[in-house]
Amino acid sequence: MTLPGTVQPPTALTIAGSDSGGGAGAQADLKTFLSCHVHGMSAITAVTVQNSLGVTGFYELPPQAVAEQIESVATDIGVGAAKTGMLASAAIMDAVAEAVRRLKVTPLVVDPVAASQHGDPLLRPDALSALRKVILPLATLVTPNLGEVRLLTGLEVRERADMDEAAKALHALGPQWVLVKGGHLPGGDAVDVLYDGSTFAEFAAPRRTTEHTHGSGDTLAAAITAGLARGLDVPAAVELGKAFITGAVAGSFPLGAGLGPVGHFWRVKPWPAQA
Ligand SMILES: Nc1ncnc2c1ncn2[C@@H]1O[C@H](COP(=O)(O)OP(=O)(O)O)[C@@H](O)[C@H]1O
Numbered sequence: 707m708t709l710p711g712t713v714q715p716p717t718a719l720t721i722a723g724s725d726s727g728g729g730a731g732a733q734a735d736l737k738t739f740l741s742c743h744v745h746g747m748s749a750i751t752a753v754t755v756q757n758s759l760g761v762t763g764f765y766e767l768p769p770q771a772v773a774e775q776i777e778s779v780a781t782d783i784g785v786g787a788a789k790t791g792m793l794a795s796a797a798i799m800d801a802v803a804e805a806v807r808r809l810k811v812t813p814l815v816v817d818p819v820a821a822s823q824h825g826d827p828l829l830r831p832d833a834l835s836a837l838r839k840v841i842l843p844l845a846t847l848v849t850p851n852l853g854e855v856r857l858l859t860g861l862e863v864r865e866r867a868d869m870d871e872a873a874k875a876l877h878a879l880g881p882q883w884v885l886v887k888g889g890h891l892p893g894g895d896a897v898d899v900l901y902d903g904s905t906f907a908e909f910a911a912p913r914r915t916t917e918h919t920h921g922s923g924d925t926l927a928a929a930i931t932a933g934l935a936r937g938l939d940v941p942a943a944v945e946l947g948k949a950f951i952t953g954a955v956a957g958s959f960p961l962g963a964g965l966g967p968v969g970h971f972w973r974v975k976p977w978p979a980q981a
């Protein structure tokens with residue numbers, strides 16, 4: 707029901723794992739959707755036991771429970787755009803792919819999450835092939851970091867020039883667009899490369915010296931998804947996403963004894979007492 711004078715905002719769905727520490731996963735996505743003025747919804751795939759020091763375990767939901775969450779929001783509220791994060795297992799990937807196809811959930815941003823920033827696994831080893839064969843062909847855009855490029859293609863990206871070859875190899879796996887993220891490449895700028903099968907575009911921002919970048923990949927993909935939900939095309943949504951993550955990395959902060967998160971509230975007005 708719509709009240710007189712109210713307007714429904716754009717909607718976006720994250721299909722992802724829960725991060726108990728609140729910096730990455732579904733929590734990062736929902737905070738990002740809010741900051742981008744998009745109504746965020748979630749289909750939780752797994753619950754991780756995680757803090758600033760790492761991931762000590764995760765509990766998968768039954769694949770049917772993941773599919774039902776997607777169906778519930780898609781058939782009532784509607785999904786303007788969606789993203790996937792931690793999918794954990796091949797069985798969850800099969801259920802997500804079936805639901806996404808049947809309910810025509812599109813555009814779909816796939817962040818092919820395999821491990822946390824600490825190197826703790828978030829994907830069962832036997833799910834890599836399903837990620838390649840079942841999920842990537844459904845993607846409007848796939849957003850791998852350099853470790854995920856290596857896992858998915860076997861290619862080692864050592865310098866900027868290698869990113870184009872990696873983008874080509876990933877595009878051959880079926881997504882419409884590829885964004886290879888260069889956050890882990892040394893250099894003055896943090897450069898990401900976008901490829902649609904024929905043209906490369908570069909998105910660069912000054913690199914901040916900080917170890918507190920937990921959730922940066924999720925946040926970038928969620929901001930891109932918010933842009934798509936608002937009706938932007940992929941290059942314009944990536945531009946918006948890059949601006950959002952650059953601000954969030956600049957606003958990152960220490961938390962706990964380990965790696966702190968990017969700051970999701972950098973565009974939110976300060977609390978009055980702080981103003
Ligand atoms: N130190 C940094 N300063 C500025 N931007 C960064 C920094 N580290 C990562 N980024 C940007 O954050 C986004 C996430 O990149 P990356 O860290 O490569 O992914 P992931 O979090 O999946 O490992 C990219 O747009 C990348 O360029």
Ligand SMILES: Cc1ncc(COP(=O)(O)O)c(N)n1
Pocket residue numbers: 722723724725730731732754756791792819821822823824828919920921922923924
């Ligand atoms: C539930 C969940 N999803 C994704 C990530 C990856 O984020 P990062 O690479 O910043 O640790 C994570 N740590 N936890």
